[in-house]
Amino acid sequence: MLETKEKYTIEVTDTGLEIFCGGEKALHFTAGEALMLLDILQNEEANLKRMADEASPSPIRINNNP
Numbered sequence: 001m002l003e004t005k006e007k008y009t010i011e012v013t014d015t016g017l018e019i020f021c022g023g024e025k026a027l028h029f030t031a032g033e034a035l036m037l038l039d040i041l042q043n044e045e046a047n048l049k050r051m052a053d054e055a056s057p058s059p060i061r062i063n064n065n066p
Contacts (some may be wrong), residue, residue, distance in 0.1 A: 009020040018033035019027040029037060041048070 004048040007021065008026075009023075011020070012017045012034075015028075017033045017037075018025055019029075
């Protein structure tokens with residue numbers, strides 16, 4: 001069985017959004033910037049899922065519905 005390793009940690013803080021890589025802060029977004037990034041990612045969701053499916057040796061299915 002392959003061991004998984006957390007590559008990034010994302011934290012929502014009082015000042016916005018911070019992304020850490022290997023424990024060190026890699027990116028910081030203000031709340032407004034984070035919302036713009038969220039909008040972009042939502043608009044690209046179908047393309048990102050397609051690319052992940054094509055790149056994965058086994059299908060990855062993420063279901064956000066409870």
